[in-house]
Amino acid sequence: MTRVIVISDIHSNLTALEAVLADAGTVDEAWCLGDLIGYGPDPNECISLIQELPNLFCMMGNHDFAAIGELGSDTFNSHAYRSLLWQKNELSKKNLNFLKKLPSTSQIIGEVTLVHGSPRDPIWEYIMNLETAKENLSFFDTPYCFFGHTHYPAFYNWVADDEEPTNETPEPLVTQPLANRAILNPGSVGQPRDKDPRASYAIYDPQNNTWQLNRVEYDHKQVQERILKAGLPPYHANRLDTGS
DSSP states (O other), X not given: OOOEEEEOXXXXXXXXXXXXXXXXXXXXXXXXXXXXXXXXXXXXHHHHHHTTSTTEEEOOOHHHHHHTSOOOTTTSOHHXXXXXXXXXXXXXXXXXXXXXXXOOSOEEETTEEEOSSOSXXXXXXXXXXXXXXXXXXXXXXXXXXXXXXXXXEEEEEESSTTSOOEEEOOOTTOEEEOOSEEEEXXXXXXXXXXXXXXXXXXXXXTTTTEEEEEEEOOOXXXXXXXXXXXXXXXXXXXXXXXXX
């Protein structure tokens, strides 16, 4: 069995990332769906740790994209924009170059299309509901698509081509078979927004076509302290209490 860890939206939260990797244990491959930076206090540390993962494949997220170019203040809210300016200044040259090399278009590995946002718009579009998921079906040809960006775990599943898809909220630790086609989100490692403050990730088994969502508790209080110590927006620290 091949174990692939699927992570997304780390957002410079080293403590959460370390907890996720410890919980996952040994994996054969690591697929990261983008947004390594933004919001949190540990951009360089997170990028360095991500690069140590086995057989890594990493996508570019919208925060990563903003950090390597000109930041438009109208693209992000004031809190996110302020955080990104700080992150861009903190990034080492080596880690900035790593971000610049990340793919910003959809990528295919085996039977999976990888994106940050959506197949239709790999950087920016949010798949937040069944209708948007259905609209994106024609923009990828593989059986499965893994996406991030929303900070919500999601499982849009088509049992058969001629049936309506289901929109499920995956239960942690339940191994779910993937059917005809599916669009899946592992949730956010570093800043969950589904009202569950635990870090979120998934394990994908390509041989058996299964997906398992996992949630991990971590010491978010120390992350909050580092956010405030760095002078970053308190809003991003406070959100870690409730995962919202």
